[in-house]
Structure formats: structure tokens, C-alpha cells
Amino acid sequence: MSQNAAEPKLSATILLLRDAPDLQVLMVKRHYEIDFAAGALVFPGGKTHEEDAVEDWNELTDGDFEGAELAARVAAIREAFEESGVLLARPKSKRGEGQALVGADIAQNLEPHRGPIDRREASFVELLRDNGLVLALDTLVHFGHWITPDMMPKRFDTHFYLAPTPPEQLASHDGRETTETAWLSPQLALDMADAGEATIIFPTRMNLGKLAECQSVPTAINRFKSEGVVTVLPLVGKDERGNPCLHIPAEAGYMQTTEPLERVANVAKR
Template sequence: MSEMPSEAPNVIPAATVVIFRHCPEGGPPQLLMVQRAKEMRFAGGAAVFPGGKIDEADRVLAARLSPDADPDVAAARIAGIRETLEETGLAIAIEQPVSVADAIAARALLLEEGELAPVLERFGWTLDLDKLVPFARWCPMREGAFDARFFLVDLGTGAVEVTVDATENTRLFWASAAEALRLADAGEIQVIFPTRRNLDRLALFATFAEARAQAEAIPVRMITPSQGERDGELCLTIPEDHGYPVTFQSMSTVRRGL
């Protein structure tokens, strides 16, 4: 993955997880999205994928579990697993079967401890970090922005229980990428620029296998949106060679995280 420029501002390492499940009624896979509380500093009121900043405890656990892996990527995977459990109640990338009761209890313990390691120890769980497939990395070059690594993970089954974390989010919902884009166009949800572009890309895939194949074929390089002119209009743009079918949007319609 591309390195941070030497002259970069202070940014916040973070992880985001795009969670796939089979659509219960058939059709394209559904993705889990959370609607942020309006009071939140980042993307307040917007629909986003689960995730959050990487904590030092995530780095410590990653170094213990994956000492030979890229430490930043391993820590981001840990953070993605932790944030997903905290925000949605889903225990992802666990090698052992996880019952609904155990997931509920694990979430309560995580909220009490603030770290994933005690949860793994209490329930005897082993992580399979490779289940989180690197998909993208987005980082605006401005002070306090999130340097967000995106991962894909597949639940398979459509029969899963999720419950909103009411401290940061107001609701959870499942939708295909195309349906989420329709909701955004209809004004029923709000999405920030990176979410919109990732939904465009995710709408290309009829299955998780297709999404994983593209993710594995295109090296993850940092995407830093920039302003530029397209057909006489000021737009926010991204490079053309990262797998995204739409690479610009008019600044008049762009919503950013901050």
C-alpha cells in the first residue's frame, strides 16, 4: 500500500468494513450501513459503513497475533473487527461459531473493557484476519482527517441480528449498493463523497466473490480527492485507475465528512 507523504498533515488512522450478506429475497448482495448521529463530528447524520479510528490497543493486539504482517494493515483489521462489534453487534472474522447470545455478551464486555483482547480471551475466540480483504484507502490531505483503510468481509447468511449503538449511530440498515445509491438520490439518506464513490464501485459486483476478485487484482493505493475543473465546472476528483467507475462529482453536490 502507498506510503504517507513525508510532508503530510496529522491525520487519524482508521478502518472501515464493508459487510456483505446474501439478500434474503435474492438478488445482489446487501451491505450493512449505519446512520451516524447528527451530533457526531465526522459525517454527522450520514449513512456510512461501520468503522472508526485505530486505537493503540489494536496495534498491540495486531503485533501479537500477526507479528510478520504489515503492522498498519493488521492494526486496521483489528480496529475494523472491534468497531463492527461495538457499533452493530456483529462478531466478524471469528474462526469459531458465534451464537447470538455470545455476540451480545461479547459486545457488552467490549463496551466495558474498551479493547478486543479481553473479549477474545473470555470467549476463546481466534481471529482470521485474512477474512478482511483490503479494498481501498482514502485520506484527504488536511489536518485531522481520517486515513481510512476499507476492507470487505462476507457474512454469507442473510439471517443475522444487528442492533444500533445509540451513542454514535441512530439506525442500521441493509441495502444493496444500487439501492443505497437510489436512497441517496431520493434524499432518503445522505452520503459523503468517499461513501458515494465506494457505493458506485460496489454496485459493479453481483457477488462477494466478484468484489474480492477485483480487490485482489487492483493494488490498494492511497486515494486523496482533489479539486479540478470538468467541463467548466469545479469538481472533486479521484484518480482513474483505482477501480472506480465514477471519478468526479460537482462541488455543488459534494458532501464531505467534516
């Protein structure tokens, strides 16, 4: 990392999946006044904060995780709840890996808490405790790990996760950070970006491309839970023709290893 580069902030993004009947992923449209990726189609996600790493989660989560991995997974589920209303949780009385997740009734009852949790006016820990719930961290499959290039004014150390969406729960945008929600096949989202019908930033496009190799939720979950994740820190260089580009490692398994710098939008406002 260069001496003047901003320190990347631990972040988490979640790809909520469903079959309808083919594989679809939930995407949300960022508000045009947000200071990062304004107006872009993205997966729900954001930076971790202090409460995502408190010890209280040891008793309020299913899955054996600790440290930064615990915080990232908690943040992924919290962000999904804030931005889409989908909650990956189980009743504490019926907890355990593989047990059923809460349905639409509980998610709808907790709907009024989305805004206060997002604005840090209420505690996500207390919301789970007060309602006898635990987060289903075990349902998240680690799918990607991207670190923003050094030259960007805002940098993120982002973990991407896949998760099946509880079949009874509905998704809706929050009206603050996100203005639309859409269930899209990964290939359709890529086609929309190519046609100029949607703005999709480089890491999102690459993860859509990898997901598009799967035809259903079970095939995606089974494939990626057994594959290792290679960290991607794009590096500035030149392509075969000498044009400025970003390079990403081939072993990360994405559909391309270079991206022209002219295609990398300045998505972070200074």
C-alpha cells in the same frame, strides 16, 4: 500535503456483506451529534487507537499481517463489533484461515461489552483472550484506500475492507454513535442518496458504486481479493467547464473521476 494541513489519522471501515438473496451491505446511520458525517449513512468504521497495534494481537489473530495493516484490520473488526454487534472471530481452539466464524450465541453473549469497548473502559484484547477467541483478519478483503483532502479540518487515512457476514449473526445499532442499521443493496443506497432520502458522503458513494458492479458476496470477494488497491487522495482543481471540483485517479476504478465541490458537504464540524 500543504504545510498547514492536518495529519491524517489511520482509520478503517468495513463493508459487511450478505446475500438476501442479492448482494446487500450493512450501513449504519451516524448520530446527529457526532462531529463527523453527522446523520449520514456510512459503513461501520473509525479511527485506530493504541491497543489496535499492540503485540498481543500476534497471538490473537488469524492472518499474516503487521504494522499499520495489522492495526487497520483489527480496528475494522473492533468497529464492526462496537457499532453493529457483528464479530468476525473464531474459537482459538478451532482457529485457522478458512475455519468457521463464531455464531449468534457468542456474539450475543459478548453484546454487553460493546459499549465499554467503544468508550475505552474495557480492553478488546482482553475480551478476546478471556473468551478464547481470535480475530479473523484473513476474512477481510482490502477494497479501498482514501485519504481526506488537505483542505478538510479533520483528515483520515482510511482503509476499506469487504467481509462476508457470519450467517447466524444479527446486526444492531449501538445507540451512541449510530442510530439505525440497514441492509441495503449498493444500488438502492445510491438511489436513496440521489433522491435526497439519505446523506451519503463522497467516498462512501464511490465505494458503493464499485460494489454495485457485483451481484453476490462470492463474486465480490473473488473479484476484489485479486485486484490491487489504488490510493485515492482527492485533489482540488477544475472540471472541463472550469468549475471547482475534486479529482480522483482514474486507475482507482471508480464510477467517476471528478466531484463538484458544491456537492462535497462540510461533514466535519470545526
